[in-house]
Amino acid sequence: MERAAKSACQTLFPHSKPMPEPASNTPQETSSEDARFEATLMFESTSVSVSRQEEDVALAAELMASGLLSEREVTAAVADWSIYGHVSLAQHLTSRELITSEQLETLSQRSKKRVDRARESIAGGSAMLTGKDSMLLATLERLDGSGRVAKLLGVTVAARPSDQEVRVMEGRYELIRKLGQGGLGRVWLARDVNLNRYVALKEISHMAGSSHVIQRFKNEAEITGRLDHPSIVPIYQLGEDLTTQRVFYTMRFLGRSTLQDAIVEYHERREDGDEDPMLLRQLLTAFVNVCHAIGYAHSRKVIHRDLKPENVVIDSFGQVIVIDWGLAKVVDETTVESLVDSVALTSTDQTSEGQVMGTPLYMAPEQAAGRLDELDYRTDIYGLGAILFAIVTGFAPHEKTQKESADSGVGARGMITAIASGETPSAFEVHAEADPALEAICGKAMSRRRYARYQEATQLADDVQRWMAGETVSAYQEGPWRRANRWMSLHSRLTQAMIGVAMVVLVALTTLAMTARQNQLALARANYADMSGDLRELELQFRGIAVELGKDVRFLASLPPIEGIMNAREGIDVEEEAVWRERLETIYAGMLRSNSDYVSISFESYGEKGEAIEVVRVQRNPADPTLVRTMPPSRLRSSEEDALISAVATLEPGDAKLTLENRDMSVVNARGVDRLTVATPVFSDVTGKFFGMTVIESDVSGRVSEVLAGLGEVKYQLYLADGRGKVWATDTPSGGVRLVNTVETVPDLPEEVAQLLEKPQYPFQLESEDEYIARRFYVDPAGHGLFIFGRLADE
Incomplete structure (x- = not known):
């Protein structure tokens, strides 16, 4: 059973068309008199035995009646099998794993009984059959009276009337061959002798001749005859056979193609990748015609009660005809239909008689529940929605229910119960790519609540036509994107036109954007080039400042008063030390006044314990930088273990030491900014020993301000800092030059630059094109160096 279900999922769209209903069968017209009396059977009689063919037909009939496989699935299963071959249908189904061996055993037993009953019926009849083909023809007719199974298996049977059936109907109609057979009657192709035209003649079968059935048969003809509409099959005559007294009626002879055939062809093409939207529109156009025909019938107070694609014929010129009005009823609120008027359930895929009337695959819930008093126009609306469901998905609405009922073993009656109590089938569950609007129309037409359905067939047709015209439909609330489409x-x-304008605008905007982007990139490259040049200029400026300080401090160390002070301390010079100190203070004061960025100048001696002892010191007043003052001997200071003088003591004559470190002896800076200190050693000319050093303290912020002011307006972010990253000053397009008085580091520093800053005494130059430049250089290899960082501004 699981394999059958799996196969059903894999063969949803068979490759051969299903057999149309008996009333829609129309044979090809014959051109000779002999064709009306000769029975033909299209096999090669020498290739297989008669019993094998009988058993194949009987097995197929039992398989379809059981519901294990639908007609569509059986069609797909036999697409690569032939009844004329050496492999039986049972062997083929087993090899394809469509049914289990237990299921096949049960079906085989039933099919053998069916063959036995057919042969007994033939043997018990009064007709004398001669020849193998005649015997097979008679057997097949009893096994498959409607011809659906024979056509499904590829067996074409042209049945001629028997000796009892060769008759003239009221002297006007001659029977040619049988088109199909149902539960109540059979349909013949006949010739109207008077008008020399072909008609379809439907008569009561010999097995259904009760007065009740005859009355229903006459009602069918009368109801159909009163419906004068182009899309409803016309009735020509209602009469009685002169010899057998069987009631018959004649109607227009229609083509073989049904709406079901067109639906199968469309979905086969769609599954093969040939999805032509015109085919769907043709199907929907035919459906609209069916809706109008049913709407006309409703206006004449007639309901069909068995609407399905097989009951819609499409002739050779595309005209749509609704047929099989055998279950039609005139709506009369003064009469009550009894259970005797309905028909008994026999099969899930044929119109049935009993408490449940209609075709279960397309049946409305109230039909399945047997609530005869609730069957009205809206029952037909459900049937129309079921036809639309088949058009959209390729499957009948309750085909899934049929499969589940067969797999679970509850059979046809269980399927009817499920239809009566189940939910409305969803087209999306069968065909996920179904159009949402069409799915909504199907859902509304097949609503379980009759009041929720379309109340008229024309309303349903209008919604479908609106969909085909691209308009909104009443059953579906579409979203903005779908509405726009x-x-x-x-x-x-x-x-x-709008797309053309939009494309022009888009091209123009794209061109403008590209131009703006190119201009922006060009500007960024220009700013980057300016930034790179400015940073090189800054480095040169600071190196120049270091060189100038070195020259000044060496000049101060070579002054005669320095040598005079040393000689006086050695007792060599006749003049006292105070005289030389006063002369030196005068020179230092003049130097401070001529260099506004100098904070202090001092001459310091080197003590025995490594301490720095001030000999002369001239400095600016921290509160008033314009005031230069000489420190008296009582205010001179000394510093034990001074790092600067210890470092200078190791230098050669003429070398200079630059540092950014603050000393205990440094002048207190009111602004709290860093200073650059430069010192050079002083050696005694007499003894040649290291005596001390001359020191110049320079205000870094002042020099920085001068340098940055010389750059003018910048279009990038510039940061000046010591070699450890402590910022001295910034220069930005929006803020201009800003001196930093607190501990501040460069914000959002790139990680690779931050890693290099952590390595002391390591000069580097790092550039990221069109983004930033970072440089650290040293004017004193033993110092912390200077760090310059430039970044293109986002502002």
Whole structure:
């Protein structure tokens, strides 16, 4: 059973068309008199035995009646099998794993009984059959009276009337061959002798001749005859056979193609990748015609009660005809239909008689529940929705229920119960790519609540026509994107014009954007080039400052008063040390006044314990930088273990030491900014020993301000800092030059630059094109160096 279900999922769209209903069968017209009396059987009689063919037909009939496989699935299963071959149908189904061996055993037993009953019926009849082909023909007719199974298996049987059936109907109609057979009657192709035209003649079968059935048969003809509509089969005559007294009626002879055939062909093409939207529109156009025909019938107070694609014929010129009005009823609120008027359930895929009337695959819930008093126009609306469901998905609405009922073993009656109590089938569950609007129309037409359905067939037709025209439908609330798509399809020329304008605007905007981007990149490259040049200029400026300080401090160390002070301390010079100190203070004061960025100048001696002892010191007043003052001997200071003098003591004559470190002896800076200190050693000319050093303290912030001011307006972010990253000053497009008085580091410093800053005494130059430049250089290899960082501004 699981394999059958799996196969059903894999063969949803068979490759051969299903057999149309008996009333829609129309044979090809014959051109000779002999064709009306000769029975033909299209096999090669020498290739297989008669019993094998009988058993194949009987097995197929039992298989379809059981519901294990639908007609569609059986069609797909036999697409690569032939009844004329050496492999039986049972062997073929087993090899394909469509049914289990237990299921096949049960079906085989039933099919053998069916063959036995057919042969007994033939043997018990009064007709004398001669020849193998005649015997097979008679057997097949009893096994498959409607011809559906024979056509499904590829067996074409042209049945001629028997000796008892060769008759003239009221002297006007001659029977040619049988088109199909149902539960109540059979349909013949006949010739109207008077008008020399072909008609379809339907008569009561010899097995259904009760007065009740005859009355229903006459009602069918009368109801159909009163419906004068182009899409409803016309009735020509209602009469009685002169010899057998069987009631018959004649009607228009229709083509073989049904709406079911067109639906199968469309979905086969769609599954093969040939999805032509015109085929769907043709099916929907035919469906609209069916809706109008049923709407006309409703206006004449007639309901069909058995609407399905097989009951819609499409002739050779595309005209749509609704047939099989055998279950039709005139709606009369003054009469009550009894259970005797309905028909008994026999099969899930044929019109049935009993408490449940209609075809279960397309049946409304109230029909399945047997609530005869609730069957009205809206029952037909459900049937129309079921036909639309088949058009959209390729499957009958309750085909899934049929499969589940067969797999579970509850049979046809269980399927009827499920239809009566189940939910409304969803087209999306069968065909996920179904159009949402069409799915909504199907859902509304097949609503379980009759009041929720379309109340008229024309309303359903209008919604389908609106969908085909690209308009909104009443059953579906579409979203804005779908509404926009529909609007564009309706206004194609305006849409094309708007798209053209949009493309022009888009191209223009793209061009402008590209131009703006190119200009922006060009500007960024220009700013980057300016930034790179400015940073090189800054480095040169600071190196120049270091060189100038070195020259000044060496000049101060070579002054005669320095040598005079040393000689006086050695007792060599006749002049006292105070005289030389006063002379030196005068020179230092003049130097401070001529260099506004100098904070202090001092001459310091080197003590025995490594301490720095001030000999002369001239400095600016921290509160008033314009005031230069000489420190008296009582205010001179000394510093034990001074790092600067210890470092200078190791230098050669003429070398200079630059540092950014603050000393205990440094002048207190009111602004709290860093200073650059430079010192050079002083050696005694007499003894040649290291005596001390001359020191110049320079205000870094002042020099920085001067340098940055010389750059003018910058278009990038600039940061000046010591070699450890402590910022001295910034220069930005929006803020200009800003001196930093607190501990501040460069914000959002790139990780690779931050890693290099952590390595002391390591000069580097790192550039990221069109983004930043970072440089650290040293004017004193033993110092912390200077760090310059430039970044293109986002502002």
